[in-house]
Amino acid sequence: MTDVRTGQAPPPLDRDAFGRRFRARFVDPAFRQEDEALARLEQIAWDAYDEGRKAPLTHPAGPGYAKPDYALSDEWRETREKLDAAQQRWADPATRSRVLVICGASRNDGTCPGEISKTWRITNWLKQELHAQQIEVDQLDLSLLTSDYDRHIHPCKGCVSTAMPLCHWPCSCYPNHATGQTNDWMAEIYERWVSAHAVVIATPVYWYQAPSPLKLMIDRLVCADGGNPDPTSTEGKKPALAKQIEARGWHYPQHLAGRAYGLVVHGDVAGIEGTRRALSDWLDWMGFIDAGSQARLDRYVGYYAPYFDSHEALDRDTAFEQEVRNVARAVAHAVGELRAGRLTPPDLPRPRAK
Numbered sequence: 001m002t003d004v005r006t007g008q009a010p011p012p013l014d015r016d017a018f019g020r021r022f023r024a025r026f027v028d029p030a031f032r033q034e035d036e037a038l039a040r041l042e043q044i045a046w047d048a049y050d051e052g053r054k055a056p057l058t059h060p061a062g063p064g065y066a067k068p069d070y071a072l073s074d075e076w077r078e079t080r081e082k083l084d085a086a087q088q089r090w091a092d093p094a095t096r097s098r099v100l101v102i103c104g105a106s107r108n109d110g111t112c113p114g115e116i117s118k119t120w121r122i123t124n125w126l127k128q129e130l131h132a133q134q135i136e137v138d139q140l141d142l143s144l145l146t147s148d149y150d151r152h153i154h155p156c157k158g159c160v161s162t163a164m165p166l167c168h169w170p171c172s173c174y175p176n177h178a179t180g181q182t183n184d185w186m187a188e189i190y191e192r193w194v195s196a197h198a199v200v201i202a203t204p205v206y207w208y209q210a211p212s213p214l215k216l217m218i219d220r221l222v223c224a225d226g227g228n229p230d231p232t233s234t235e236g237k238k239p240a241l242a243k244q245i246e247a248r249g250w251h252y253p254q255h256l257a258g259r260a261y262g263l264v265v266h267g268d269v270a271g272i273e274g275t276r277r278a279l280s281d282w283l284d285w286m287g288f289i290d291a292g293s294q295a296r297l298d299r300y301v302g303y304y305a306p307y308f309d310s311h312e313a314l315d316r317d318t319a320f321e322q323e324v325r326n327v328a329r330a331v332a333h334a335v336g337e338l339r340a341g342r343l344t345p346p347d348l349p350r351p352r353a354k
Contacts, residue, residue, distance in 0.1 A: 104203030169227030257287025
């Protein structure tokens with residue numbers, strides 16, 4: 001059994017530092033008439049932080065868990081039950097085929113840029129084609145992280161690298177009410193991934209990489225590939241217990257395997273091939289099935305042209321629009337083949353399951 005290495009984290013905030021952090025969101029003079037009420041709320045928040053009340057609403061886990069008496073978070077249990085129900089619907093051949101179409105751009109006209117993203121337009125082309133194939137579409141716009149009030153995808157904490165069983169499916173790191181890490185969108189997003197028979201991601205390239213909202217979601221989906229569905233087995237987040245479990249052998253369950261995927265990556269200068277390849281590798285690794293060569297697209301729109309008229313450049317590139325629509329057609333075909341049992345990967349053991 002290896003040691004749990006510690007010493008990196010700084011000491012907790014003291015009372016004064018915590019108070020400054022808490023009050024920072026109430027600088028608007030309109031709050032001054034409620035300073036006494038805010039002071040009382042600050043004290044409650046400090047007590048939760050000081051006592052580490054991460055999950056204040058819990059009940060015993062009950063049957064089906066390794067430790068039935070463990071105080072399991074009500075919020076985590078609710079998410080887990082939704083995922084179980086979504087998985088049952090996904091597996092039911094009587095349900096309508098469903099594709100999750102994801103807009104990975106940060107830009108929308110409800111925030112500082114003041115204009116829709118080209119990626120949003122691309123997702124609408126995808127949606128139109130999928131609807132034409134009688135497929136139900138769930139459109140996920142990750143740019144809402146930049147425009148919605150207090151909406152978050154909190155960053156992955158890297159539990160996997162301590163021990164795989166410490167990474168729970170779904171993620172149990174959030175919400176953390178003690179630290180104010182709440183309103184985590186991933187609880188909803190997990191259900192939307194589980195419900196989908198295929199996923200199509202459309203994304204621009206930001207500095208040779210996927211945009212930060214998309215990357216946040218990708219990192220938080222690590223629990224879908226090898227995550228532990230029973231937080232009681234590690235008594236929440238106890239690293240030593242997780243290390244012991246992995247040392248005995250871990251099976252790395254792939255919770256989203258068997259779904260199809262397509263990709264549309266666009267850029268204006270560089271980075272499209274590397275971004276598309278990274279996304280393909282990630283989805284392949286999680287057990288997704290690519291929908292064929294026409295479902296994996298990377299193209300430049302307005303190559304080295306100015307930004308101000310980039311939507312006009314997209315208007316002119318009618319060939320690109322048809323290629324995007326072909327991605328949707330290829331994914332629709334793959335979903336039909338997959339659900340009919342004619343598109344299955346070879347059932348080969350993985351010598352390196354991690």
